[in-house]
Amino acid sequence: MLVVLPPSETKAVGGDGGPLGLDTLSFPELTSTRRDLVDALCTLADDVPASLAALGLSERQAAEVDRNRELRSAPTGSALLRYTGVLYDALGAADFGRAEWARAKQRLATASALFGILLAGDAIPAYRLSAGSTLPGVGPLRAVWRPVLEPVLAELDDLIVDLRSGAYASLARVSGAVTVRVVTLDAAGQRRTVSHHNKAYKGQLAAALARATREPASVDDVLTTASAAGLKVERTGERSLELLTE
Numbered sequence: 512m513l514v515v516l517p518p519s520e521t522k523a524v525g526g527d528g529g530p531l532g533l534d535t536l537s538f539p540e541l542t543s544t545r546r547d548l549v550d551a552l553c554t555l556a557d558d559v560p561a562s563l564a565a566l567g568l569s570e571r572q573a574a575e576v577d578r579n580r581e582l583r584s585a586p587t588g589s590a591l592l593r594y595t596g597v598l599y600d601a602l603g604a605a606d607f608g609r610a611e612w613a614r615a616k617q618r619l620a621t622a623s624a625l626f627g628i629l630l631a632g633d634a635i636p637a638y639r640l641s642a643g644s645t646l647p648g649v650g651p652l653r654a655v656w657r658p659v660l661e662p663v664l665a666e667l668d669d670l671i672v673d674l675r676s677g678a679y680a681s682l683a684r685v686s687g688a689v690t691v692r693v694v695t696l697d698a699a700g701q702r703r704t705v706s707h708h709n710k711a712y713k714g715q716l717a718a719a720l721a722r723a724t725r726e727p728a729s730v731d732d733v734l735t736t737a738s739a740a741g742l743k744v745e746r747t748g749e750r751s752l753e754l755l756t757e
Contacts, residue, residue: 512727513669514717515628515685516621517676517710519596522578522637526588530636537630544659545626549582551646552625552638556580565646566639575639582638590621591631601714604631607722615721622679624652627660642678656682670728672720674713687750689730691716695756705756712754716742 533545555562556579562568568575578585591604607615616632623629624640645651660683664671673680673688693709694702705712719740720727727733730746737744743755 512618512672512720513667514619514672514674514720515688516598516619516674516717517679518621518623519594519599520639520641521595522593523588523595524637526586526634526636528587528634530584531582531587532634536626536633538628538663540663541627541659544655548625548646548649548655551649552579552640553582555647561647566644567641568639578637579639582636585636587634587636589631590629590633590635591615591619593635593637594621596710598710598714601711602718611722614726618721618726619717622675622682624682627656628664642682653681672733674717689733689750689752691752691754693754693756702753708756712756715740716744716754
């Protein structure tokens with residue numbers, strides 16, 4: 512099983528690993544595209560105003576451009592701990608025990624505008640790049656990633672649970688993936704998509720799937736694992752689920 516998470520705009524700084532080694536990352540078929548994007552992002556970082564414009568940042572966020580400038584030399588850390596925010600707080604990977612971390616490294620992946628897709632243990636530096644960005648000389652990232660990333664994901668024969676947000680899902684479609692919609696009941700008893708707590712509930716589901724001693728291998732296994740973790744998940748289609756919140 513592979514659970515594909517969305518990334519976060521915010522990243523933890525620092526790390527205890529050496530400089531970025533693109534050849535050490537999982538899914539080596541993506542190395543060439545990753546290298547092109549790292550080169551483009553580092554070059555762009557030499558022009559701060561252009562970087563702010565391309566990345567949709569304000570002048571107060573100029574430190575994000577500094578991170579991109581230092582991409583090749585900055586310390587690295589595991590991808591699962593690099594990303595921060597609501598989903599990753601709910602996932603709680605920093606509190607995983609040794610056995611849970613070993614399972615997470617096999618079962619959890621994160622979508623990335625810069626790296627395409629990463630397994631939890633891949634060592635990366637902090638950076639700033641969003642799925643909707645257009646890099647000068649490169650173009651829209653969806654046009655860059657879709658031709659190379661979709662074939663890689665299509666070759667995965669494991670159960671894939673796709674928790675990505677819309678912008679990152681657009682970088683590459685995953686045929687046959689299980690999708691999860693977080694919903695709540697309104698006053699009329701109708702199911703409505705949750706926006707505010709969406710990420711937190713997806714983080715809880717990802718944690719349950721990563722920690723399970725028996726690896727889920729089917730949609731029914733996902734339902735059983737979620738239920739055991741106290742989550743209410745229902746099947747709404749052959750490969751679609753709804754996670755009901757209070």
